[in-house]
Amino acid sequence: MSDMFVPHPDTIPEPWPRYIAVMSVLTFLSTVTILLRVIERWTHSSFWWDDWTMFSSFFVSLGFFALFILCPTLGGAGYHVDTYTVPQLNTFLKIIYAGNMVYNPSVCLSKVSIIFYYRRIFAINYHFRIYTNVLLGALGILLISEELGLTFTDNPVEAQWNVGMPHTEINSAPFWLTCGIAYIIFDVLILATPVFQVWKLKMTRGRKWLVTGLFLLGSTVAVATLLRLIYVATVDFNDLTYTDTNPALWAGIEIHLSIICMNLPIVYTLFREVRRKRQPRPKPKGAGGSSLVTFGSKSSMPKIVNNSAYENLELMERRHVYEAYVESGDPARAVSAMPLSNAVQVQRSYQVV
Numbered sequence: 419m420s421d422m423f424v425p426h427p428d429t430i431p432e433p434w435p436r437y438i439a440v441m442s443v444l445t446f447l448s449t450v451t452i453l454l455r456v457i458e459r460w461t462h463s464s465f466w467w468d469d470w471t472m473f474s475s476f477f478v479s480l481g482f483f484a485l486f487i488l489c490p491t492l493g494g495a496g497y498h499v500d501t502y503t504v505p506q507l508n509t510f511l512k513i514i515y516a517g518n519m520v521y522n523p524s525v526c527l528s529k530v531s532i533i534f535y536y537r538r539i540f541a542i543n544y545h546f547r548i549y550t551n552v553l554l555g556a557l558g559i560l561l562i563s564e565e566l567g568l569t570f571t572d573n574p575v576e577a578q579w580n581v582g583m584p585h586t587e588i589n590s591a592p593f594w595l596t597c598g599i600a601y602i603i604f605d606v607l608i609l610a611t612p613v614f615q616v617w618k619l620k621m622t623r624g625r626k627w628l629v630t631g632l633f634l635l636g637s638t639v640a641v642a643t644l645l646r647l648i649y650v651a652t653v654d655f656n657d658l659t660y661t662d663t664n665p666a667l668w669a670g671i672e673i674h675l676s677i678i679c680m681n682l683p684i685v686y687t688l689f690r691e692v693r694r695k696r697q698p699r700p701k702p703k704g705a706g707g708s709s710l711v712t713f714g715s716k717s718s719m720p721k722i723v724n725n726s727a728y729e730n731l732e733l734m735e736r737r738h739v740y741e742a743y744v745e746s747g748d749p750a751r752a753v754s755a756m757p758l759s760n761a762v763q764v765q766r767s768y769q770v771v
Contacts, residue, residue, distance in 0.1 A: 426501035438487060442483075451685055454684070476524075515568075515578050572586070609640075
């Protein structure tokens, strides 16, 4: 009688309802930051690679969110493995496999987005370009390695969601722990990049701390990755239906925190623009024509005379658009690419020689 099969109840067990609520809130917040990013970029017609990779990360994250909900509803997650029939286990394992496949691209694409964002707002020199190229290449290698490792954990591949199929397999736990540690290392390298750049700029110390704080909010992603690794280390792969709950939650938290934190600098830029437009605009000192922007001669790229144009993130981004228009031989649009309230400052900061 002790060996009699007892199926699990056809209900969603705790803590899955609470976890779904947490994921729903995070998905809503990441959606809001994405929409604000679109508004900011649309206003200035300044979509670039950092935006396209972030949008890709977000759409993939929606797939993870859908699979996270399917895990307890369709896959019946949350009960011990001996309470499942073989078809139920096959369904659960298919959902887990798909979730792992979309988790990695979403996390990697959000990191790629912030690297492109650095290339947008900071002065690009040869060494900085090489550094970011190395980071991008290493992230690409990591993503391919993870996807191949996930695909070929079992041989044949179908054995990963087909219980009872004869197969050979590797010990996947060390592989996933290594990949998680690699993510944390990338987070540290990515977070350190803007800190050194910001503190080289000529701006007030208070503003340096503010901008640095915006970037360092990304450290919460590394914390989420670390907590996910701690829970992954406790997973019993012989009872995956019961022990994979917490790692799945922290994987989702990591995905959405990455999207939210990487969008915060752009959200900050948008709110600064809105607040500036609502404030009365005093007549600029010396606006009667004492400043002059000249275009022409040998080089179409602007030479920076001083760093006053870097006093906030919004103006640093406009520099990217400004230079693109100057390179294309359209000086009128180059000047219009800068916010009106900063026009005199831009005139004072750039001169083409």
